[in-house]
Amino acid sequence: MDISSDEGSESDFSDSEIQEKKDKPLQQLRNGTLKVKYPHGILRCPFCAGKKKQNFKYKDLHQHASGVSKGSSNRNAKQKANHLALAMYLENELAGEAEQPLKVAAPIPAPPVSEENDLFCWPWTGIVVNIVKEAENGKDVKDSKYWMQRFERYKPESVEILWDDEKQSAQALVRFNSDWTGFKDAMEFEKSFEAARHSKKQWTDSESSIGSSIYAWLARANDHKSQGPIGEYLRSKRELKTISDLVQEATQTRNKKVVELATEIDMRNENLDDLQIKFNQKSMSLSRMLLEKDDLHQRFYEETKKMQRLSREHVQRVLDEQERLNEDLEKRRKNLDSWSKELNKREALTEREKQKLDEEKRKNESQNTSLHMASEEQKKADESVLRLVEEQKREKEEALKKVLELERQLDAKQKLEMEIEELKGKVQVMSHLGDDTKVQEEIKKMNDELEAKMEEMGSIEDLNQTLLMKERQSNDELQEARKELIKGLQDMLSGKTNIGVKRMGEVDMKAFHDVCKERFGHEEAQIKASELCSLWQDKLKDAGWHPLKVVMVDGEHKEVINEDDELLKGLKAEWGNGIHDAVVDAFLEMHEYNPSGSYVVSELWNFKDNRKATLKEVISYILKNLKSLKRKR
CATH class of the missing domain: 1.10.287 (Helix Hairpins)
Incomplete structure (x- = not known):
């Protein structure tokens, strides 16, 4: 059922009534008045028929209905109510049509509960102490590249070395990736030193000389608050965060990004x-x-x-x-x-x-x-x-x-x-x-x-x-050729011929002569016919006389002779149809061939078919009658 015209019209209720007005279209969807599901698993929106693409998957149709129901500035309240009803119908009645969701990769296992509330320095940072400079051992401990290569298995991002005033001993700060993979590498880094009994506990418990072995651990809150160059460095470039805080921030960031992406997808x-x-x-x-x-x-x-x-x-x-x-x-x-x-x-x-x-x-x-x-x-x-x-x-x-x-x-x-x-x-x-x-x-x-x-x-x-x-x-060039033929035929032709030159807009003298012969004597008829013909020929040149009207013929506007014109009615009543028709024919010819100049023009004419002659007909006629034309010349 196509109700797209209802959606396109202005709604007669406001946005506050959407929840109330959704019941009617929802009932129509349930009782089958509005159809959504078609054969072969095809789903269509009954409220957008004829305006948008018709074939949807369940997820796309649900996303379309939800997006319109939430609305944008170009959607009226009635459209929102209809699509809200469609979304509810899909969730409650056609949930079985939903595609199987994609399997999401399992997240990185969370750290033990005992560590969730521990305060770590973030980004994750390892502390290495008891770095002793020994020139004879051949190891360039001053170069951070040396420590990057040594801790390569833990994938550090950078190593910064802090030397004491005499440049004889130093401490190193190893920065790991700030994500959960970096946390895993940092924990492995710390546990490796614990297994070798070179952790922070062994460092703090030692009372005598501990030699040139290095000790390392993962920086926490007590290191962040400690005195000395390590504490100052951590306080200036690291933050204290718990695992729970990072999980919550990641969740909030992910949810915000999901909402933004969903909105962008709808648009x-x-x-x-x-x-x-x-x-x-x-x-x-x-x-x-x-x-x-x-x-x-x-x-x-x-x-x-x-x-x-x-x-x-x-x-x-x-x-x-x-x-x-x-x-x-x-x-x-x-x-x-x-x-x-x-x-x-x-x-x-x-x-x-x-x-x-x-x-x-x-x-x-x-x-x-x-x-x-x-x-x-x-x-x-x-x-x-x-x-x-x-x-x-x-x-x-x-x-x-x-x-x-x-x-x-x-x-x-x-x-x-x-x-x-x-x-x-x-x-x-x-x-x-x-x-x-x-x-x-x-x-x-x-x-x-x-x-x-x-x-x-x-x-x-x-x-x-x-x-x-x-x-x-x-x-x-063709028009010039017609003019030359008209000029030449006027001199060559005489008498009646099938092809010749006709003066368009010239009143036929024969019609006047035939009528005057019936009413007057022979000599008087000639004079009277000439006077009448000259009078109406001058009348045709009068631009103020325009006996035409516009009528509808076969759905188009056309100009025809106005039979109610006073001059034509008087001419027909006084002299009959013959003279009336001759004047009308001359006026129509002049209106067609020279409406602006209102004077007689010559035109090549096919007198047999009573129409304008083509160049082909004129040349053909001249060739056929060449012998007789030369005799007349």
Whole structure:
């Protein structure tokens, strides 16, 4: 049962009521309304469903519930009450799900009870007395290294020697490790001298000369309070502590550290949960982007293959048409040559027949000359058409290469962005795993890789900008080509053709003429139609007249003609639908092609399909009708 929305809302009770409000969720957990245990030993928090990772072990889930119930500043009272109930449910009802605790190494055995209340000098210190300087024995007793080597089996940390004024005898202070291992070594040090009957008791009991043998024992309270250089040294650099005091201090330090570590673990678990959620969201988003990218790439590849096929078919049709025209022209030229030869063979018997024959010869020569010029002109046109086809083919190939390069750069850019996002997520997750040396090395390696990816990203951005500039330049050249075709077709074409130039925003005069012919005489209808057409053409140029309204069509806002506009209603009522529709069509064309200038513009137009013509359609039409166009010129 997902009740995460309740946790996210503001609580309606205070922190003081948490203990009372925990009963209801605890009862829901017990009766099965809220489910915690799932098959295969999976445990989940029913109060964080959909927000945090779902699968927990018993220890992790108990730690999560306890941490939230103790609360932080970003947890409200209701969340604390719910997680307190979960912690109690886990302790009382699901205690059997707990993992077996790890076996803790047995502590160092405590010293005998008789020594627990003895006051020792701490850090543990051994006292060595009766060190006599004897030059002939070959032992450098003045050097602390000598004593470190001699007591090496007891693992001393340092030895400090205190000489008397005559530099003939000395005492040494042996410092051991301050932990329990050091205490064990110090006790062994003392017992070894006791076994050799060179302990403190033998030293104090001796009344006569004791020779050059050394005596040693572990420093205690009476040594700390004694007079002389040893007592002064111990009072300045050592403390008196019992075994019980050290055990209690160690216990307090350990408990404090455990509490600090538990708190830090709770905080890190919460941070890791949040990071895991963000990482999962990023991964899902990147997966969707990859699927969309693959789909777009597949569609682009199919469309590219289709465009290449159509381009090849179009070029082949142009070449076939050109070859057919050349064959027809050559056939006509041969017929004229044959006719000319036949006329030359005829001889007129009378002057009149000769004159007719001469006149026919002149006409024939004129036609032959015209055909020869047309043939030369046709050859030039053929060469121009071939150059135009090659140029168009080259431009298409370059445009296709640019599009493919842009697609490749876009793929590389998207891939780099996804890799960078994934690396950032990994670095952020790794940064919360602690200060371990291997983790830090891994983070450094990821940061270096991330910097390399960012540099590569910058290079791709620069290349992408260059390609975009080239694409923009190609588009500008295509627009210039459309302008030149419009200018040329206006001079070349006459009459009705499938492909031509249409003046967008110009009112259709025929609609006015048809209506006026029904109401007026022939001459008056011409004048009246011209006046009305000029009047409404000027009206279209008025920026203050805007007969449009915005409506919702299929969930989108679109502009349509406002049929309630007073001028349009008056025009429709007075002159009918024909003139009304002609004005509306002209206004929509002007609004689409030149809304800011409000003047008529020329555009290449496919009159057959009543739409804007493409450059491919215009060039194809010119090639198919090249012969008829040259005759009209």
